[in-house]
Amino acid sequence: xxxxxxxxxxxxxxxxxxxxxxxxxxxxxxxxxxxxxxxxxxxxxxxxxxxxxxxxxxxxxxxxxxxxxxxxxxxxxxxxxxxxxxxxxxxxxxxxxxxxxxxxxxxxxxxxxxxxxxxxxxxxxxxxxxxxxxxxxxxxxxxxxxxxxxxxxxxxxxxxxxxxxxxxxxxxxxxxxxxxxxxxxxxxxxxxxxxxxxxxxxxxxxxxxxxxxxxxxxxxxxxxxxxxxxxxxxxxxxxxxxxxxxxxxxxxxxxxxxxxxxxxxxxxxxxxxxxxxxxxxxxxxxxxxxxxxxxxxxxxxxxxxxxxxxxxxxxxxxxxxxx
Amino acid sequence: xxxxxxxxxxxxxxxxxxxxxxxxxxxxxxxxxxxxxxxxxxxxxxxxxxxxxxxxxxxxxxxxxxxxxxxxxxxxxxxxxxxxxxxxxxxxxxxxxxxxxxxxxxxxxxxxxxxxxxxxxxxxxxxxxxxxxxxxxxxxxxxxxxxxxxxxxxxxxxxxxxxxxxxxxxxxxxxxxxxxxxxxxxxxxxxxxxxxxxxxxxxxxxxxxxxxxxxxxxxxxxxxxxxxxxxxxxxxxxxxxxxxxxxxxxxxxxxxxxxxxxxxxxxxxxxxxxxxxxxxxxxxxxxxx
Amino acid sequence: xxxxxxxxxxxxxxxxxxxxxxxxxxxxxxxxxxxxxxxxxxxxxxxxxxxxxxxxxxxxxxxxxxxxxxxxxxxxxxxxxxxxxxxxxxxxxxxxxxxxxxxxxxxxxxxxxxxxxxxxxxxxxxxxxxxxxxxxxxxxxxxxxxxxxxxxxxxxxxxxxxxxxxxxxxxxxxxxxxxxxxxxxxxxxxxxxxxxxxxxxxxxxxxxxxxxxxxxxxxxxxxxxxxxxxxxxxxxxxxxxxxxxxxxxxxxxxxxxxxxxxxxxxxxxxxxxxxxxxxxxxxxxxxxxxxxxxxxxxxxxxxxxxxxxxxxxxxxxxxxxxxxxxxxxxxxxxxxxxx
Numbered sequence: 001x002x003x004x005x006x007x008x009x010x011x012x013x014x015x016x017x018x019x020x021x022x023x024x025x026x027x028x029x030x031x032x033x034x035x036x037x038x039x040x041x042x043x044x045x046x047x048x049x050x051x052x053x054x055x056x057x058x059x060x061x062x063x064x065x066x067x068x069x070x071x072x073x074x075x076x077x078x079x080x081x082x083x084x085x086x087x088x089x090x091x092x093x094x095x096x097x098x099x100x101x102x103x104x105x106x107x108x109x110x111x112x113x114x115x116x117x118x119x120x121x122x123x124x125x126x127x128x129x130x131x132x133x134x135x136x137x138x139x140x141x142x143x144x145x146x147x148x149x150x151x152x153x154x155x156x157x158x159x160x161x162x163x164x165x166x167x168x169x170x171x172x173x174x175x176x177x178x179x180x181x182x183x184x185x186x187x188x189x190x191x192x193x194x195x196x197x198x199x200x201x202x203x204x205x206x207x208x209x210x211x212x213x214x215x216x217x218x219x220x221x222x223x224x225x226x227x228x229x230x231x232x233x234x235x236x237x238x239x240x241x242x243x244x245x246x247x248x249x250x251x252x253x254x255x256x257x258x259x260x261x262x263x264x265x266x267x268x269x270x271x272x273x274x275x276x277x278x279x280x281x282x283x284x285x286x287x288x289x290x291x292x293x294x295x296x297x298x299x300x301x302x303x304x305x306x307x308x309x310x311x312x313x314x315x316x317x318x319x320x321x322x323x
Numbered sequence: 324x325x326x327x328x329x330x331x332x333x334x335x336x337x338x339x340x341x342x343x344x345x346x347x348x349x350x351x352x353x354x355x356x357x358x359x360x361x362x363x364x365x366x367x368x369x370x371x372x373x374x375x376x377x378x379x380x381x382x383x384x385x386x387x388x389x390x391x392x393x394x395x396x397x398x399x400x401x402x403x404x405x406x407x408x409x410x411x412x413x414x415x416x417x418x419x420x421x422x423x424x425x426x427x428x429x430x431x432x433x434x435x436x437x438x439x440x441x442x443x444x445x446x447x448x449x450x451x452x453x454x455x456x457x458x459x460x461x462x463x464x465x466x467x468x469x470x471x472x473x474x475x476x477x478x479x480x481x482x483x484x485x486x487x488x489x490x491x492x493x494x495x496x497x498x499x500x501x502x503x504x505x506x507x508x509x510x511x512x513x514x515x516x517x518x519x520x521x522x523x524x525x526x527x528x529x530x531x532x533x534x535x536x537x538x539x540x541x542x543x544x545x546x547x548x549x550x551x552x553x554x555x556x557x558x559x560x561x562x563x564x565x566x567x568x569x570x571x572x573x574x575x576x577x578x579x580x581x582x583x584x585x586x587x588x589x590x591x592x593x594x595x596x597x598x599x600x601x602x603x604x605x606x607x608x609x610x611x612x
Numbered sequence: 613x614x615x616x617x618x619x620x621x622x623x624x625x626x627x628x629x630x631x632x633x634x635x636x637x638x639x640x641x642x643x644x645x646x647x648x649x650x651x652x653x654x655x656x657x658x659x660x661x662x663x664x665x666x667x668x669x670x671x672x673x674x675x676x677x678x679x680x681x682x683x684x685x686x687x688x689x690x691x692x693x694x695x696x697x698x699x700x701x702x703x704x705x706x707x708x709x710x711x712x713x714x715x716x717x718x719x720x721x722x723x724x725x726x727x728x729x730x731x732x733x734x735x736x737x738x739x740x741x742x743x744x745x746x747x748x749x750x751x752x753x754x755x756x757x758x759x760x761x762x763x764x765x766x767x768x769x770x771x772x773x774x775x776x777x778x779x780x781x782x783x784x785x786x787x788x789x790x791x792x793x794x795x796x797x798x799x800x801x802x803x804x805x806x807x808x809x810x811x812x813x814x815x816x817x818x819x820x821x822x823x824x825x826x827x828x829x830x831x832x833x834x835x836x837x838x839x840x841x842x843x844x845x846x847x848x849x850x851x852x853x854x855x856x857x858x859x860x861x862x863x864x865x866x867x868x869x870x871x872x873x874x875x876x877x878x879x880x881x882x883x884x885x886x887x888x889x890x891x892x893x894x895x896x897x898x899x900x901x902x903x904x905x906x907x908x909x910x911x912x913x914x915x916x917x918x919x920x921x922x923x924x925x926x927x928x929x930x931x932x933x934x935x936x937x938x939x940x941x942x943x944x945x946x947x948x949x950x951x
Contacts, residue, residue, distance in 0.1 A: 018507035025509035029414035032407045033428050036483055039476055040431040043438060043446040050445070070773075071796035101346025109340050110347075118347060120601055125354050127597040129537025131564060132586050135571070136357045138814065143821050170764055172822055174807060185353045192350075216336035246437040248540065257771030257808030268807040273439045274771075277540060278810060280441060281672030282773025282799040295442040302437050310430060379656040456684050461902045464684035465640075547640070548669040550652055551659070559640060559667060569670055572811040573649055574832035574928075579813070 044299045051293025053286060062293065068259045068275075070283075075290035077297060079259045083176065083269035084301070087251060088244040090180025090265065095188045096237055102188070103195035108217050119196070126189035133250035137182050142254055145181075146173025150266055153177075169266035172256065177265040179255040183247060187240035194236025198229040231312045238309030242302055248273040272298045358590070365587025368580035378566055379550040382577040386585055388552045392467070392561035396546055397536050399471035399556065404478040404535075405528050409517075411479075412486025412524075417512055420491070429487065436480040444541030447473040452545060467553070467560035470546025477538055478531030485527025489520040522607020529600035533593045539564035563589055639906045639913075640667040643676020643689035644775050645811075646830060647710045647893040651689070653924050654917045666913050673775045674799060680704065680896050686906045688896040691775020692799065693875045705948045706894040707941045708874050709914060711931040713831040713859040714779055714889040715841040719819050720746060721761060723840065726853060729754045731845035732787025732880070732888065738826060739767055739784065740794060741805035746824060754845070761824070767806025768818045768827030773799040776812075779891040780828045783879035787888075828889075831855075832929040846888045847880050854887055859931040861885035868937050874944070890931075900950050911945060 048055070054062050054075060065076025102122060106115050150171035158167040169175070202225050210220045226233070256268020257278060272294045280291050376385035411428070419425025451469040493516050501511045517524065539562075542548070547559040548569070563585050570582035641651070648670035655666040671679070673690035680688030681702055694706060716730060730738075734750050737743040743750060747762040770777045778799045785792040795801050807822075809815040812833045819827050819839055831854050834841040845851050852858045865883035866876055878890045895914060901907035918941065922932035933941075 022508045025512070026414075026418060029410045029418065032410035033414040033419070033424075035407055036411045036432055036435070036479060037428050039479065040435045040438070042450070043435070043443055043476070046446045046449060047442055067802070069802040070800040071798045071802065098346045098350060101343040102350060104339075105343040105347045109343055118351070120598070121351050121354055122347070123601075124594060124597060125350065127533055127593050128354075128357060129564075129586075129589055129593055131537060131539060131567065132357065132361055132590055135583075135586060136360050138817050140356070140360050142817075146821060170766065172766065172807060174818070185350070188350050216332055218336040218339035219332070221339070242433075242437045246439050248439060248441070252771070252810050253814065257810065258806065259802065270771075270808075273441075274810075276439060276441055278772040278808070279800050280773075281543075282674035282775075284674050284678065287800075292442075292445070295439060295445075298439055298442075299434065302434055306430065306433050306437075310433075379652060379659065384656075452684065453682065456682065461683050543669075543671055543675075547642070547667075549667050550655060551638075551665045551667060558638070565669075569645075569648065571813045572645055572670070574812065574830060574836045575649065576836055 044296070047292050047296035047299060051289055051291075051296050053289040054293040055296065062290075063297075066259070066261055070279075070287050073286045075286070075293075077272075077290075077294055079261055080270050080272045080275045080294060081297065081301075082261055083255065083271040084245060084273070084298075086176050086265070086269065087179045087183055087255065087271060088241055090177060091183035091187055091244045092237060092241055094181060094184035095191055095240060098184070099188050099192035099195055099240075102192040103199055104217075104221050106192075106196055107199045108221060119193075122192055123189045125185060130186070130247060130249045133182060133186060134253035137178070137250060137254040141182065142173040142178060144173070145178050146171045153266065165263045166265050169262075169264045172266065172268065174254050174256040174268060175264075175266050176255070176269045179251045179269075179271070180265070182250050182254055183244045186247065186250060187244050190243055191236050191240040194239065195229075195233055198232040198236070199225055201232075202228050231315050235309045235313035238305055238312065242305050242309065245302055245305065246273055246298060248277045252277055272301075361583070361587050361590050364580070364583040365590075366584075368577075368584035369587070373581070373584055377550065377552055378561060382575050382581075384581075386563065386566055386581065386588075388549060389561040389563045389566040389585065390588070391552065391554070392546070392549065393536065393563040395554065395556070396467050396470045396474060396542070396560060396562055397532060399468065400474035400478060400535055401528065401532050403471060404475035404482055404531060407475075408479045408482025408527075408531070409486050409524060412483045412527075413490060413512055413517070415483070415487040416490035417508075417516070429484075432480045432483050435476070436484065439540075440477055440538050441540035443476045444473045444544050447476065447541065448544040463557045465545060465547030465559045466557045467546050468556045470542050470560065470562070471556075473541035473545045474535040474538060477541065478535040481531040481534055482524075482527045485530065486520075486524050489523030489527070490516055492523070493519045522603050525607075526600040526604040529596050529603070533596040533600070536596075537564060537589055537593060539568050543568075637664045637906060637909045638667060639664070639686045639909045640669070641676075641687040641689060641895070641910070642669050642671050642679045642685045643896075644673045644691045644893045645670035646691050646712065646775050646891065647689055649832070650710055650921075650925050650928050650930050653928065654913070654921045657921065657924065658913050658916055661916070662912070664909050664913070666910070672773060672799075673778075674773060677896065680898070683898075683902060686897070686901070686903065687910050689893055690896060691891060691893050692778050693873070693877070693892075693894050694896065695875060696872055699873055703899050704896050705899050705944070706873055706875075706896045707914075707944055708892045708933065708937065709895045709917070710893045710925060711859060711863045711878070711933060712891055712893075712929065713854050713887050713931075714776055714828055714891055715831050715834050715854045716826060716844070717815070717819050717829050717834050717839045717841050718826045719822065719840060720763075720824060723758065723760070725834075725838070725840040726843060727758060728840070728842040729845065729851055730842045732784065735844075736784045736788030736791040738765060739769075739803075739805070740791060741767070742790075763824035766822050766825040767803070768815055768822065768825050769803050769806050769808055770800075770815060770828075771808030771810050772814075775799060775891065775893070776828065776830060777801065779877070779879055779889060782877055783889045786880045831859075835929060844888050846884075846886050847882050848884050848886070850884045852885060852887055856926060856929070856931060858885055858887035859890050860934075862887050862890035863931055863937070864934050868940055874941075897949070899948055904950070907949075911949070915942070 062077055066078040067074050067076045106119055153167040158164050207220055210224050251271050252274035257270050258268040276291050373385040377388040378384050415425050456464045501515050542562050542565050548565045549559045549561040553560045567582045567585045570578040651668040659665055676688035676690050679685045744765050746760045781797040781801050785797045809818045815827050815829050816837045819825050843851050843853050861883050862878050862881035865881050865886050866878050880888050918938050
């Protein structure tokens with residue numbers, strides 16, 4: 001960034017110090033930015049290094065095997081990957097319509113005086129430390145699911161053909177569905193605040209002309225606002241997904257931590273981050289290597305998810321630039 | 324005919340509005356539910372001894388050393404991450420707004436934002452604790468400093484991201500005006516732009532503090548923990564999240580109550596910070612309008 | 613990475629001058645969570661007597677072993693002994709510090725704590741998923757007077773790696789060839805069935821919430837948190853109740869005289885009174901410590917604990933080490949460790 005400054009002869013000395021200071025300043029900032037780069041690369045590469053025995057020793061077998069046997073030292077990541085993907089997917093399926101409703105309420109429906117306090121309340125959900133989500137989940141939400149939700153699902157949806165298998169099982173309270181719901185509550189503030197922000201970028205002219213033509217609030221939201229902001233909304237969803245993928249404590253307490261693969265969402269499973277958190281302290285040798293390799297996998301999955309989010313958001317920016 | 328369509332559209336609209344309101348209520352209900360459980364369970368163990376006695380005395384003890392430890396470690400973590408994060412964010416916004424390096428750093432910063440915290444703790448164990456042990460021949464091993472570096476890595480991406488975003492929001496007219504007056508770039512950035520974006524940047528710092536103060540996993544292998552009071556940055560140090568972690572696993576139900584009280588303290592601290600951050604930000608915004 | 617570590621060092625050296633904490637000795641240990649309650653009690657009493665701080669953190673037995681090997685702590689504590697070769701390779705020695713019991717815990721409607729009787733074989737088959745209902749004939753045979761409900765059994769196990777799991781699976785491997793072949797022993801194993809709770813609190817919460825569930829926990833946890841626990845039939849075929857007497861009987865009957873480096877796992881111990889899942893925690897230290905002053909404080913601490921700390925241990929439902937064993941430990945210290 002070259003500075004086209006007005007140079008006066010009398011100021012030449014000062015200019016020189018300024019130029020020197022500018023260069024110095026720029027390098028200091030650049031150094032800090034590179035530090036961020038180094039920290040991430042260092043952390044990611046250290047997982048690659050720590051997990052090398054398993055990642056390079058077992059290769060694809062590590063990804064596709066559902067065996068996780070510390071006694072025989074054979075490890076496969078498929079069960080934790082499956083659990084991570086399923087719980088995150090449930091979280092997205094629940095959180096997206098919920099967040100859309102919230103964003104709609106806060107931008108179109110609620111009276112102006114109510115918007116700020118309610119918006120703050122929703123965003124406070126993101127400020128609660130995840131250990132508290134975990135303890136609340138373990139002591140309060142799991143019993144609630146066991147007593148009220150699981151039996152209901154088993155008796156209703158569980159009876160249906162095809163999708164019935166998803167909702168069958170004893171009322172344990174914990175499991176993939178419970179973990180997905182807790183994750184959904186955790187990511188709702190992220191997705192809804194992105195939605196809220198982008199909904200506000202829709203030109204007022206556009207909305208008002210629709211209203212003038214007799215459109216209802218819903219029609220404006222569904223036919224004008226959503227198509228206009230679709231890409232950014234999808235980007236926001238992926239940001240929430242990125243957060244759900246890496247969540248540890250909240251999930252560990254309610255997921256049931258079992259390495260088996262089950263079709264039913266009411267049954268326990270495991271996830272990448274909770275496997276690491278659970279077993280790391282006691283693990284040695286190849287077991288530890290397998291856990292660190294899981295950490296590397298999580299970096300890779302997050303990388304891909306964020307790459308998609310970024311791509312979506314960028315195409316929106318391009319569209320907005322044209323408009 | 325047209326009235327039927329009209330009625331259907333109207334009904335659909337009402338249904339959508341009701342559902343949207345219900346969604347909002349549901350999310351708020353979860354907030355109240357979680358806070359209520361934490362407060363009602365935590366209040367049972369909150370008393371003077373919680374703040375005056377140390378954890379070494381178990382069920383007759385309190386959390387004094389953990390509270391002090393958390394304060395020191397969190398303060399050092401923020402002292403490390405705030406300057407680095409703000410400068411890195413300023414670099415992105417002012418020098419690398421649309422360069423390839425800028426895009427790369429921004430992207431990796433977002434990944435760091437969702438990296439599993441235990442992995443960051445392990446990373447710091449390898450690059451700080453082990454070398455420290457070797458250099459000091461075992462007299463200094465785990466330390467509050469190592470813990471704060473691990474937490475700094477968790478707070479850093481939040482600060483970088485908000486600083487970058489807030490500086491980008493400063494109108495370019497301000498930059499042009501300053502540059503035309505011959506103000507050097509560094510002065511412009513520090514004295515004009517950062518001041519203009521000050522409240523937003525401060526919000527980022529507070530949010531980072533809120534985020535890192537609830538972390539347990541990265542502290543176990545870095546700050547280690549301490550059953551006694553410690554103040555030195557190179558000492559092993561207790562922290563609230565680690566004390567909660569240890570107490571919930573103890574057979575003694577009296578300690579579970581103390582763990583809930585600790586959880587309540589963290590929740591109150593974090594919520595207060597978040598509210599403060601919003602107020603600071605809202606103030607800053609109105610004062611510029 | 614290097615930049616970061618250099619920066620950390622510069623900062624570290626800068627603040628080193630500020631810390632200057634040369635008060636009474638500060639020594640540290642890490643490892644097993646099984647001993648955490650009693651070690652922290654001992655540490656508090658020891659600090660009152662001597663002013664020396666023994667800072668113990670429960671990061672797990674595996675973590676304790678890793679940290680003593682890395683030289684970041686003055687002693688490690690593990691629920692699983694190291695074998696002679698590993699001790700020799702790192703110049704380490706080990707000795708028992710605490711003995712305690714692990715019990716099967718359950719939540720069966722209408723059956724109070726201490727009423728259900730199980731034996732090793734049935735317990736193994738339940739945890740294998742082979743016995744899946746409480747009305748199974750094998751359970752009824754052990755409990756002639758008990759009205760057992762018809763209900764699907766849910767197995768609850770530890771999700772985190774744990775010394776408690778090691779001792780429990782070690783016991784099942786000793787009493788059930790089927791378990792040994794299918795699962796084996798370890799701090800974490802591939803469980804054929806059930807759900808995993810994180811830590812003791814996870815186990816007790818799940819047992820409390822899930823009807824017809826069975827799991828395992830430290831005796832103190834079951835007792836203090838009012839969870840149902842089972843009686844077991846031991847190696848001599850006698851049914852015993854968990855508690856100080858039966859844990860002590862297991863410890864007394866163990867053949868410590870022939871156990872090199874105290875490498876003896878006390879599960880399925882002989883003796884009519886012996887509780888079959890009795891567990892030991894070992895302290896692990898360097899024979900030639902880098903920091904001899906700290907090491908001396910640790911020895912003082914354990915010497916004090918093994919003599920004066922036993923009453924406190926019993927209050928917390930651990931077992932006092934038999935006198936013969938304490939003497940043997942003292943002799944081991946004199947012979948093996950440099951003072």
